[in-house]
Amino acid sequence: MTAKRILLIIGGGIAAYKSIELVRLLRKSGHVVRCVLTRAGEQFVTPLTLAALSENKVYTSLFDLKDEVEMGHIQLSREADLVVVAPATADLMAKMAGGIADDLATTLLLATDKPVLAAPAMNVRMWLHPATQRNVSTLRGDGVTVMQPDEGEMACGEYGPGRLPEPEAIHAAIVEALSSPLPLAGGAGGGPVAGEAEVDMPSPNPSRKREGDFRGQPDFAPTNHRPLHGRRILITAGPTHEPIDPVRYIANRSSGKQGFAIAAAAAEAGAEVLLIAGPVPLPTPPGVVRVDVETAREMAEEVAGGLPADAAIMVAAVADWRAADTRAQKIKKDGSGAVPPLALAENPDILASVAKSPDRPPLLVGFAAETNDVIAHAEAKLARKGCDWIVANDVSADPMGGETNRVHIISKAGVESWDRLPKGAVARKLMEKIADDLDLRSPLDSD
Ligand code: C5P
Secondary structure (H helix, E strand, C coil): CCCCEEEEEECCCHHHHHHHHHHHHHHHCCCEEEEEECCCHHHCCCHHHHHHHHCCCEECCCCCHHHHHHCCHHHHHHCCCEEEEEEECHHHHHHHHHCCCCCHHHHHHHHCCCCEEEEECCCHHHHHCHHHHHHHHHHHHCCCEECCCEEEECCCCCEEEEECCCHHHHHHHHHHHHHCCCCCCCCCCCCCCCCCCCCCCCCCCCCCCEECECCCCCCCCCCCCCCCCCCEEEEEECECEEEEECCEEEECCCCCHHHHHHHHHHHHCCCEEEEEECCCCCCCCECEEEEECCCHHHHHHHHHHHCCCCEEEECCECCCEEECCCCCCCCCCCCCCCCCCCCEEECCCHHHHHHHCCCCCCEEEEEEEECCCHHHHHHHHHHHHCCCEEEEEEHHHCCCCCCEECEEEEECCEEEECCCEEHHHHHHHHHHHHHHHHHCCCCCCCC
């Protein structure tokens, strides 16, 4: 790659020290780096260190008249090929989202006409706060690439998402951003439409692993086509595992591929996506917040906590039954040939409960895998579950774990049958249909 010019804006946070390594990596790969330090950033790293490593002047103040003579702030913001904000603190992102320009860093971010990549770093509660998530969503809607923070132990002793991604990961995201045309910040990437409401993110249960991966995914190309921008979509996917004892469980066959493809397509279409996934070894699609669960009851709990949403798409193959009592120790064969009794209890029907809940999303979609009389069974299921659409697929040809799907969309309006398509194409087509349907309704929090 030819040398590029990076304007690196360093916010104030303990993670600012990692920006030093980032400068070193960028210089090593031949790029020209100009650093801007916020006032808070100056508390953590010194201009002198950054100047020495970047071999360039470091900028700190908007009112440094000498700099305005040498290089005005507008020029500084525009001469770069890419503007990188690392660490992007909650405060800095809030200002960016609000268009506030009260110091050099925020003025440059408002004045720039170049792509912007932000690597957030903050306390887990601050990251998960609806205000921050709203700001992240606004920034993404404005075309800013906001990386997903790392998860782990924080400098403050808490655990969760919010750590600054490692310098190598930020470097990789920069290389990717420089090699693929990113949307320009400031609206060219499909910014929010005036008057369009933003939605809250789920209030998450921090005890469960939550993951969102926005980095290093070559197939993720933000596009200007974001028909689900400002919408929040909840998706369940994969099987559930219902433990019998510590080594055995009851489960339905499910690869999770269709549900994950739907989550990926929803995020690509600009939605905020909460993916509640049973145990599957699939990577988290870019831009998706994922919560891993094991059992149907855990899934039901996370779904209830994840509402409200504009649409919920229940793709998970939830086990209908669980062991009535889970043994704490492995059930042993005693050699007598006697089979241990296995009493079952019925699991909650998540889809049917959501349909009856006060938080019922305006659009509720269920899935049905059928081996015979696909449409008749799906029509009966639509009525029984109280959802708006059933996406039925004929599994007699065994698409479980396969790469394609042939689906029929059953609703009160009738039956729409699609050709057999790759699961990604089914997902994208479904998102277009969902966007069309939601367009007829107002966004979640506008009423
Ligand atoms: O009843 P059946 O399992 O065929 O229904 C399939 C649909 O219902 C899927 O959308 C599935 O995610 C959902 N479901 C659920 N909770 C269950 C069983 C199924 O949400 N306990």
